[in-house]
Amino acid sequence: MIRRAIRFLDSRSGSAPLVRKALRYLFPDHWSFLLGEVALYLFLILVATGIYLTLYFEPSLASTTYNGSYEPLRGAPMSEAYRSVVDISFEVKAGLLIRQAHHWAANLFVAAIVLHLLRVFFTGAFRKPRELTWLVGLLMLFTTLLEGYLGYSMVDDLLSGMGLAIGYSVALSVPVIGASLAMLIWGAPYPGDPAFESRMYIGHVFLFPVLIGVLLTVHLALVVMRHHTQFDGGTRASERRIVGVPTFPGQAPRSLGLLSAVAALIFLLGGLVQINPIWQWGPYDTGLSTNGAQPDWYLGWLIGALRLVPGFDVTVGDYTLVPNPFWGGALFPLVVLLVLAAWPAAERRFAADRATHNLLDRPRDAPGRTAFGAAFLSWVLLIFFSGSADRAFVFLGLSYEGQVWVYRALVCTLPIALFFIVRRVCLELQAGEQLEHERERAEHEAVTGAA
Amino acid sequence: MRRLGRWLLAVVVAFLWRRREREANERIVPPGSPDRGAEGLTIALLFAAALAAVAFVVVYAIDGLADSTQLLGVALGVAFGCLAGALIVVAKRLVVSEEIDEDYPEPEHPEEQERLAQLVEESGDRITRKRLMIVAGGAAGTALGAAALAPALSLGPALGTGGLRDTPWRRGRRLVDSDGRPLRAGDISTDTFYSAFPEGAKMDKIGSPLVVVRLEPSRLRLPPGREDWAPEGIIAFSKICTHAGCAVSEYRTPLFEPTAPSPALVCPCHYSTFDPAAGGEVVFGPAGRPLPQLPLTIDASGDLRAAGGYSGPVGPAWSGVRSGGT
Numbered sequence: 160m161i162r163r164a165i166r167f168l169d170s171r172s173g174s175a176p177l178v179r180k181a182l183r184y185l186f187p188d189h190w191s192f193l194l195g196e197v198a199l200y201l202f203l204i205l206v207a208t209g210i211y212l213t214l215y216f217e218p219s220l221a222s223t224t225y226n227g228s229y230e231p232l233r234g235a236p237m238s239e240a241y242r243s244v245v246d247i248s249f250e251v252k253a254g255l256l257i258r259q260a261h262h263w264a265a266n267l268f269v270a271a272i273v274l275h276l277l278r279v280f281f282t283g284a285f286r287k288p289r290e291l292t293w294l295v296g297l298l299m300l301f302t303t304l305l306e307g308y309l310g311y312s313m314v315d316d317l318l319s320g321m322g323l324a325i326g327y328s329v330a331l332s333v334p335v336i337g338a339s340l341a342m343l344i345w346g347a348p349y350p351g352d353p354a355f356e357s358r359m360y361i362g363h364v365f366l367f368p369v370l371i372g373v374l375l376t377v378h379l380a381l382v383v384m385r386h387h388t389q390f391d392g393g394t395r396a397s398e399r400r401i402v403g404v405p406t407f408p409g410q411a412p413r414s415l416g417l418l419s420a421v422a423a424l425i426f427l428l429g430g431l432v433q434i435n436p437i438w439q440w441g442p443y444d445t446g447l448s449t450n451g452a453q454p455d456w457y458l459g460w461l462i463g464a465l466r467l468v469p470g471f472d473v474t475v476g477d478y479t480l481v482p483n484p485f486w487g488g489a490l491f492p493l494v495v496l497l498v499l500a501a502w503p504a505a506e507r508r509f510a511a512d513r514a515t516h517n518l519l520d521r522p523r524d525a526p527g528r529t530a531f532g533a534a535f536l537s538w539v540l541l542i543f544f545s546g547s548a549d550r551a552f553v554f555l556g557l558s559y560e561g562q563v564w565v566y567r568a569l570v571c572t573l574p575i576a577l578f579f580i581v582r583r584v585c586l587e588l589q590a591g592e593q594l595e596h597e598r599e600r601a602e603h604e605a606v607t608g609a610a
Numbered sequence: 611m612r613r614l615g616r617w618l619l620a621v622v623v624a625f626l627w628r629r630r631e632r633e634a635n636e637r638i639v640p641p642g643s644p645d646r647g648a649e650g651l652t653i654a655l656l657f658a659a660a661l662a663a664v665a666f667v668v669v670y671a672i673d674g675l676a677d678s679t680q681l682l683g684v685a686l687g688v689a690f691g692c693l694a695g696a697l698i699v700v701a702k703r704l705v706v707s708e709e710i711d712e713d714y715p716e717p718e719h720p721e722e723q724e725r726l727a728q729l730v731e732e733s734g735d736r737i738t739r740k741r742l743m744i745v746a747g748g749a750a751g752t753a754l755g756a757a758a759l760a761p762a763l764s765l766g767p768a769l770g771t772g773g774l775r776d777t778p779w780r781r782g783r784r785l786v787d788s789d790g791r792p793l794r795a796g797d798i799s800t801d802t803f804y805s806a807f808p809e810g811a812k813m814d815k816i817g818s819p820l821v822v823v824r825l826e827p828s829r830l831r832l833p834p835g836r837e838d839w840a841p842e843g844i845i846a847f848s849k850i851c852t853h854a855g856c857a858v859s860e861y862r863t864p865l866f867e868p869t870a871p872s873p874a875l876v877c878p879c880h881y882s883t884f885d886p887a888a889g890g891e892v893v894f895g896p897a898g899r900p901l902p903q904l905p906l907t908i909d910a911s912g913d914l915r916a917a918g919g920y921s922g923p924v925g926p927a928w929s930g931v932r933s934g935g936t
Contacts, residue, residue, distance in 0.1 A: 339769065346765060430687060
């Protein structure tokens with residue numbers, strides 16, 4: 160039976176040698192290598208649940224009156240878009256489960272990508288010959304951020320409207336060309352042309368997913384062509400030889416098991432833990448906003464940055480050159496992207512290291528990189544957490560303005576201090592290991608010498 | 611007879627040969643002993659997954675079930691969870707775990723690189739004016755790319771950004787609430803804020819919504835030229851934050867000492883804080899410009915009306931927002 164199927168396929172496609180090679184492709188074993196796989200599987204779940212949602216979502220700002228089963232909104236004027244999402248939540252069977260699963264998966268997708276990125280950074284997996292894989296991955300992360308932003312923006316509830324107003328302001332704040340840029344994207348001064356809704360929709364359900372899919376394919380193709388990196392654990396692993404579990408039969412059930420576990424987690428969260436209850440926010444109008452508004456977590460760093468910048472616009476004479484939101488909303492993420500994108504080349508240069516690397520570093524093995532990574536990460540994280548200062552005020556009673564000043568000070572100082580501390584810690588760890596090695600060797604020599 | 615014997619011998623030899631060949635085809639996956647316990651567990655988990663998936667369909671089919679989202683989620687979650695469990699048992703206990711090593715791919719292929727370069731170079735042998743050819747090709751590509759992108763300009767009035775300054779407020783336009791009822795000066799009390807919109811104009815335009823508060827006239831410190839913009843201390847500002855376009859919908863007002871130093875309008879997005887008594891000037895947060903103030907009058911019947919346009923452009927800033935152009 161198996162032989163007949165294989166013969167049938169091979170005689171038509173000639174793929175037997177290729178398939179055999181693919182089935183014996185090696186996966187080095189370490190838990191942290193699964194983070195990228197988790198992200199991949201979340202992407203699959205997002206596509207699957209997203210297709211389901213497109214069947215019911217209506218990308219239209221035409222106004223309608225709500226008439227559904229959710230009592231508090233009955234008779235309220237709203238857009239067709241918002242109405243259709245309330246209907247997905249209350250009228251469509253299993254609609255709320257799929258919607259919440261989609262939202263949870265989006266949040267965890269970005270989280271998995273970020274953790275994967277940190278793993279790759281701190282182990283030096285981005286080094287030659289894998290710089291392109293790193294770049295493509297970065298592009299994927301930033302595309303995903305936009306994709307997520309569009310996803311919750313097109314619902315047209317109160318929070319999504321506030322998010323769009325901020326997005327519009329950031330576009331408008333780009334020096335010199337900002338006004339034209341915002342007009343191009345929105346079609347008219349805020350809230351923009353009604354066609355903007357369908358533009359977001361086609362972006363969210365087609366353009367960006369396809370772009371992510373293409374980048375994903377390139378990313379994985381590059382990984383396969385260069386094979387995976389590995390830790391220098393066993394005796395056989397080296398820069399020239401890879402040690403791992405073959406795709407089949409070893410890796411396949413593990414990986415599919417991971418896919419199933421991720422799916423189980425997502426559907427349990429989607430069924431049991433409420434997320435973005437848009438019926439509570441209500442429909443959006445330009446003149447409305449709410450206190451305690453927080454975006455999805457992966458935009459927290461941007462809201463933090465927008466809040467921390469002191470109040471000024473850069474003006475030359477009476478010409479406004481740089482409106483304020485540009486710093487936190489556009490320049491900050493751009494700097495993060497560029498620093499991360501430039502890092503592999505910078506490290507090649509500063510460490511004068513042009514060799515090919517297949518073995519991973521432990522963080523302590525590269526004190527400079529680890530120290531820089533920790534400093535840079537703390538910089539972004541501080542800004543991220545400053546975005547929750549209003550929550551800290553509500554729950555802990557800490558003065559909001561006082562917190563902002565503390566964060567402003569920390570953002571400028573802590574990363575620098577952390578750089579030196581982390582580098583020192585790495586060097587100490589290395590020295591400790593060195594000492595340990597020498598002691599063992601001395602003991603060994605003493606034993607053999609006595610014999 | 612001898613012939614038949616030879617035939618038989620040949621068949622036997624061929625048969626044995628084939629069998630030997632089969633045996634010579636050594637195992638790819640190393641052998642291992644069966645694990646009936648793990649097998650049983652896997653089978654049980656797979657059946658459990660099937661059962662949970664059926665439960666999902668059943669819950670789906672029942673109409674009007676309370677908590678159906680939770681039940682559906684649990685059913686699907688348990689189904690996938692059991693499947694995950696089964697696959698992990700297979701991976702850990704039923705599949706022989708191999709640790710194989712092989713060479714990494716060659717870091718580089720210098721010969722192939724050379725061949726590729728040669729291929730490209732030789733292909734262009736017949737071209738004599740290479741540089742001009744590249745310039746011409748580049749021109750064609752760039753121009754065609756620009757032509758392909760040009761229709762995207764129809765997305766919005768990229769060069770007509772004058773609309774950013776439009777607002778529906780004119781001298782004499784009445785202030786109404788979100789239901790279209792006129793705002794009366796006598797109804798405006800201190801300690802709270804009111805939202806207002808231009809009568810008969812679209813409410814959702816960025817220039818439309820106002821925030822109206824009443825302050826002690828003696829506490830007003832309005833910029834020069836705005837002395838009569840706040841009759842009876844009733845003062846109106848654009849409700850759209852000059853930082854990032856959210857609606858300024860928090861009013862911090864000292865209901866008792868010492869909660870806050872003075873009344874302030876606060877945007878909940880990034881906490882830009884504006885002082886209404888000082889004509890909307892920024893006292894904290896990232897906003898770079900004051901809230902635009904709208905001059906008010908009280909008409910003969912006691913309704914609030916605009917006495918003119920805003921003190922400046924409404925909403926978030928763009929390059930040139932302070933100068934006349936865009």
